[in-house]
Amino acid sequence: MKRRDFLTAAGAGVAASAAVAMPAIAQSSPEVKWRCTSSFPKSLDTIFGAGELMARSVAEITDGKFQIQMFAAGEIVPGLQALDATQNKTVEMCHSASYYYVGKDPTFALGTAVPFGLNTRMMNAWFQFGSGLTLLNEFYKKYGVVMLPGGNTGGQMGGWFRKEIKSVADLKGLKMRIAGMGGQVLARLGVVPQQLAGGDIYPALEKGTIDAAEWVGPYDDEKLGLYKVAQYYYFPGWWEGCAALNFFVNDEKLAELPKAYRAALVTAAARANESMLASYDYKNPPAIENLVKAGTQLRRYPDDVMDAAYKESSALYEEIGAKNPDFKKIYEDMKAYRGPAYQWWQIAEYTYDNFMIRARSRG
Template structure:
């Protein structure tokens, strides 16, 4: 079955036969939406998720429902994407929920919290563990509803001008780092900076910042960070995953015909899966090229990891004591994470650990 036929069939719930002229095309209204992204077009994998989504929506409606995707700064700056949806400036956006922790720290759970869930876990929590319903209940007061819009997987720890040999080396460090992770860095003496993706390189090049985290090898290579900071640290403890999000203006989403709402959900699921597949396929080659080009891979020292983990838990307890919505979601995420790792310890980790060692032996 051709891709277009498959998508048409998926939108009507029929995935066993090609649908030459689906019923949706016979009575569907013409709809034109705008989607503002928090990301530049040069980041084809992360920006491309919104394009994949828009293309699928068009395919499943025979072009009746068109979504025009705009890069960061074409309509609004990247970190104002959600605000544009709230204000009905645009119908939807593609962004990361944790960019908006300034509104409420509970926003972090839509993307990632330090030492939280990995990519498979957050998808399981969203889609089966009640997480999506819980988050959308929270988002209601901001006039938006959310669907998962991709994932990067576990991220790298970022690019540093100097080596990090102990937790003391974080003192005074000016680092581009998003969300709650910035608050954790600050408690350890660092100076967090929230900078949109397209503005990170010049800040690092000019020395405005000493270090920067973004995503991982494929995107980091495109942005050229290795040219201005040679030490490449791992893991990104603040992002065991980074879930991206499609946010929709509630009124605009509710105005859609039920069929179109189903199309939107189906397209979001496809884009969510495709982004992770893209990163998993492209990161291995990129990290080889970066290392061959002189990047110095470094693991964060154990005392850095332990200190960050301790401060993270202290911060979560403090926020929970003041913010009932945060506590409700945090308790659910922590329970889901701990149960998931019980299972991963038995099977997933054991298998992966063996295969990594086998590869190191030349297997």
């Protein structure tokens, strides 16, 4: 079911309930208490905060009748087991990132980000008005969950390096903290991917156990203090032109909800989806200024690195698609939208942004 169809159906339930006198609503609305486990710690206030906003909004819309309690990673289950906990009904829902579960199936990556995928606004458009959400939820049905968009970081940075990267040759043998498909692509360019939790990145860089690391962007990276142990900060994060977060809801538990509560949940998730991006857009500009003032050296990835990464990404998708029909179907749909979307972007958004950037540099 597409999101707009879901909203229409859910909205019908809201309209029907509105026709009943308020005292009757209060008497007939059941008290529902859910638990939502997050894949993120509370210290990531921008990401964890989106889950808190969703839960608060559900309570406000239902006059406190439908309560969702948020739990940080590790309080109920470890962060990377959030989806499993939702599948087996340990919790009713979770707030996570689909690409954390590529070990189950590489198709999971398409719900969050793939190298050289969509930018943030394109991702939301593909979810809501294209076939993205419908196709993904057909896939997620195999795992007993329904996905609602749950935030986006926007375009991410390309990581911290202890030495300057001037060409693809400089990547050979480099040990870099990076996971997922970005790590698979870099491995094809000679990088040795390392998987580390966020709290382990700083000491690993400081001790030289790793040579580079990616996390999110200026606001979150500044908190980790990575600028103190790695001088060069690269862009763009071509493996995450955006990173969509996801609310996964157990499908049986969702079906048990009254229609009005389902509508409340969809509305609250949409609010959280928009709020997270706005928060990052507001907090990243001063954070990048702080990092530069602290001595960070901003560097753009060389063209040969970008070209080689793009080529290897395309080859990787061909290889996965040849063996995995789910991945092929959804990726090809995304790719078909990406072409004309960037053509329109080039006409309107890029030309405007390019002018404003040049105007700013001229003072």
